[in-house]
Amino acid sequence: MAAFAAREPAAVAAEGLYLAVLSGAALLAVAFLTPSPAIELGAGAVLAVGCVWALPAGPGRGAAVTLLLTALLAVAAARRLASCLPELPLDVAVPLALGVQVLLRGDLLFQPQASLRTLVALLVLPPAGAVAAWMLARRHGGGAALLAAGTVLVLAPGWNVAATLGLIALAAGDQLARTDLGWIGRGAAFLVLVAPIAWEPGSGLAAAAAGLALWRPRLALSLAVPLAAALWWVSSRGHGFAPVLFAGIALLSLLLPGAAASVRDRPWWLATACLLAVAAPRVPDVSALAAPLALAALAVRRSGPVAVLQRAWTGSLLGGTALLAAYPWLRAEPLIAAAGLAGLASGSGLGRQSLAVLVLFPIFFLFFKTVPESLRSPLRIAGAVVAAIFLAIVLHLPGDGSPLLPPETGVILDPAHPAWAAAFAAPRRMGAVVVESSLSGGAALADGTPVAKVRLRDDAGRSVLWILRAGEGTGEWAARRPDVERTARLHSPPAWISWIAWDEGAAFFAQRYRTGWILKEPARFTHLRVEIARDLPADVSLTLHQVEVRR
Numbered sequence: 001m002a003a004f005a006a007r008e009p010a011a012v013a014a015e016g017l018y019l020a021v022l023s024g025a026a027l028l029a030v031a032f033l034t035p036s037p038a039i040e041l042g043a044g045a046v047l048a049v050g051c052v053w054a055l056p057a058g059p060g061r062g063a064a065v066t067l068l069l070t071a072l073l074a075v076a077a078a079r080r081l082a083s084c085l086p087e088l089p090l091d092v093a094v095p096l097a098l099g100v101q102v103l104l105r106g107d108l109l110f111q112p113q114a115s116l117r118t119l120v121a122l123l124v125l126p127p128a129g130a131v132a133a134w135m136l137a138r139r140h141g142g143g144a145a146l147l148a149a150g151t152v153l154v155l156a157p158g159w160n161v162a163a164t165l166g167l168i169a170l171a172a173g174d175q176l177a178r179t180d181l182g183w184i185g186r187g188a189a190f191l192v193l194v195a196p197i198a199w200e201p202g203s204g205l206a207a208a209a210a211g212l213a214l215w216r217p218r219l220a221l222s223l224a225v226p227l228a229a230a231l232w233w234v235s236s237r238g239h240g241f242a243p244v245l246f247a248g249i250a251l252l253s254l255l256l257p258g259a260a261a262s263v264r265d266r267p268w269w270l271a272t273a274c275l276l277a278v279a280a281p282r283v284p285d286v287s288a289l290a291a292p293l294a295l296a297a298l299a300v301r302r303s304g305p306v307a308v309l310q311r312a313w314t315g316s317l318l319g320g321t322a323l324l325a326a327y328p329w330l331r332a333e334p335l336i337a338a339a340g341l342a343g344l345a346s347g348s349g350l351g352r353q354s355l356a357v358l359v360l361f362p363i364f365f366l367f368f369k370t371v372p373e374s375l376r377s378p379l380r381i382a383g384a385v386v387a388a389i390f391l392a393i394v395l396h397l398p399g400d401g402s403p404l405l406p407p408e409t410g411v412i413l414d415p416a417h418p419a420w421a422a423a424f425a426a427p428r429r430m431g432a433v434v435v436e437s438s439l440s441g442g443a444a445l446a447d448g449t450p451v452a453k454v455r456l457r458d459d460a461g462r463s464v465l466w467i468l469r470a471g472e473g474t475g476e477w478a479a480r481r482p483d484v485e486r487t488a489r490l491h492s493p494p495a496w497i498s499w500i501a502w503d504e505g506a507a508f509f510a511q512r513y514r515t516g517w518i519l520k521e522p523a524r525f526t527h528l529r530v531e532i533a534r535d536l537p538a539d540v541s542l543t544l545h546q547v548e549v550r551r
Contacts, residue, residue: 001052012057014507015500019065021109022102022327023048026069029099033092034076035083044072058408059328059499066103066326073099074319081142088142090134097130097149097159098122103322104158107330110500111507125159132164132171139174140298143311148294150314151255156287157321157334165196166207166290170298173211196291202231203288206280210273210291214298217268224272228279235281248278251286253354254339255293255317257361258300258310266299273299305368308378309361312385330498330509342392364388401434401550404528412440413452414541419531422547427458429551431522435530436496436546438477438512439470441539443488447471450533452542454517456525464525466517468542473515477501477543480509512545522551 001023005016027045034040047068055061077096084092101122102109108118129149137145149167156163172192175181181189193211197204209227213220252259252274259270273296282288297314301307320338324331331337339357368381404422405411411420433454442451452468468474475492478484481503496514500507528549532542 001049004053008057009502011500011502011507014502015057015062016052018110018327018500019048019052019062021112022106023052023065023069025102025109026073026099029095029102030072030076032095033073033080033099035079040072040076040079044068056408059497060408062328062499066106066323066328070103070319070322070326073103081146085143086137086141088134088137088145090130093130093134093137094127097126097133100153100318100322101126101159104153104156104325104334106326107509110327110509121159125161125164129159129164129167132167135171136167136174136298139177141302143307144298144300144302147300147311147314148297150318151293151297152287152290154255154314154318154321154335155251155290155293156285157325160287161199162196162203162284162287163290165199165204166210166287166292167294169193169196169207169211169291170214170294171211173214176215200283200288202234202281202283203291206231206276206288207291210276210295213269213272213295217266217272221268221272221275224275228275231276231281232279235279247282248280248289250354251289252277252293252296253358255314256296256300256310257313257357258306259296260358260361261301261306261365269295270299305365305381308381309364309368309385312382313357313361315382316386316389327500327509328498330495332494342389401432401548402428404547404549405544407546409545411544412541413530413532413544415532415538418534419529420544420547421527421529424526427524427526428549429522429524430456430519430549432516432518432550433466433528434514434516434546434548434550435468435473435544436512436514436548437468437474438510438543438545439474439490440477440541440543441537442470443476443478443484443490444537445470445490445540447491449490449536451536451540452533453529453531455527455529455531457527457529458523458525464519464523468515468530474513474542475511477510477512478503478508479511481506482508512543 001020002017005013005020008016027041027048030044031038031041048065051061051064051068055064080092105121108121112118129152133145133149136148148170152163152167153159169192172189175189176186176193194208196207205227209220209224212223273292276292277289277296280289280292300310317335317338320341321334323329324334324337364385413420433456435454439445439451445451447470449470450467451470451474454466454468455463457463471491472493476484476488476490478501479488479492479495480498492511493513495511498509498511501510528547530544530547
């Protein structure tokens, strides 16, 4: 791939080289995971090279390669884990952690630099998390350890410092529960248990209390009550009491609906986890809740329909998060976007997502309780859950639309060419219009500045007009370029898709944005016109990447 990319133009070469590095890193993890005769590795390497060589450069090619790599890692991991669970050997845990990190933090491989931060993120944190999961598996089983690690990875996403320290604190607390551990080992484990406090006191205290719960459950719960009250007070000063409480409950419900059915099995762990999850400060981000949520994951039942349902849900959520965190999607909040794929978002945020999961989870459980025992194997239950999630995604895909521009092309609107129009031979019924666009030279614009008019018109002269605004429906295409990001006045909205661009001798992640308008009542129109605003600075242009009409 790299040799092929070297003969391409600069922008295409930059993307090809990035895909080569990404594919090589992911396939290396697949090579360590896949059992003999390594079908996934051989077929995956050929398919990855074929995608890069055969598909045109751009986000479509990146999406195909990323989807292929995610599927290869998932298949290789599933086959290897099926042969070793309930054990979780280190030679399985480490390559699996490294491979997942490559997918979830693949942006670190773009123009990689030998800095300490990059090396730690790619080569130190994943093995450390894998060792922590391996240690938890020795007492709780590989399935429970993988569920805890998967919850941490979805939350962060990937292995960052806060998430890794949270899982390590749990492993240290678990080691303290061993009766055969000497005083030197106990001292070392206790130091590791309290180490997260030095990194960040608020979340570190929550991580230490969660680890303590695996050693002294009742003591940890008695300490968690005043600790949660203190952390609650600190967290709610800037955000309010109710939002902090609600966010913690919503996140716990979304990630671990199966924990609600485990109160009788491990009540001390679950109570401690709930107290800490709703009270711990989200500093630097929600990955600060890694230790409490991983503790709740260990409280989930180890066998039965609840366990299988929870593991299938976590695996599906991890797969969706890995895709949406990777190139070319690069979502800032991949967990929320992944849940939204199944129709759990609908523009309603985290609260309704978690409520929907809590409602659907018992329905699935009651359904599988009615299934005959002969058909209630873990593989069949997990397959049914994945099939249901896939069906929900299919049902929530956008309706059929008609693109008006060829794929991977663009129309530039500027003062010299201020408008683009499409005329239809016959009146076409339309219910919505979707525009993918980006601004060039628009970093100095104020948020909300009108940049274009989108108009539908029929032969009778009736028309519908919408305004495309900077910072809402579109943004600066070079928003991820460091110099633009530092000095921009415009706050670009979340990108719909990213691609690797080349400008001023450097490669960076460019962005394009997607917005749409829905008519109150579908009607028939014969013309569609997009016209740039006349009062924009002369150096500002708008690129239309795609215009789509829907019934």
